[in-house]
Amino acid sequence: MTFSLATITPSLSGFFWSLALGAVIVVIPAAGLLFFLSQNDKITRT
Numbered sequence: 001m002t003f004s005l006a007t008i009t010p011s012l013s014g015f016f017w018s019l020a021l022g023a024v025i026v027v028i029p030a031a032g033l034l035f036f037l038s039q040n041d042k043i044t045r046t
Contacts, residue, residue: 008016
């Protein structure tokens with residue numbers, strides 16, 4: 001059986017897709033929301 005470093009199993013492919021979709025669904029919207037709040041809810045100091 002020939003095995004190379006470029007071989008990606010279906011399980012590994014699913015793992016990478018879950019990481020990518022997790023970033024798109026959770027990380028990017030959360031970062032966008034935090035950025036939006038940080039720009040629109042400024043602290044006023046006296």
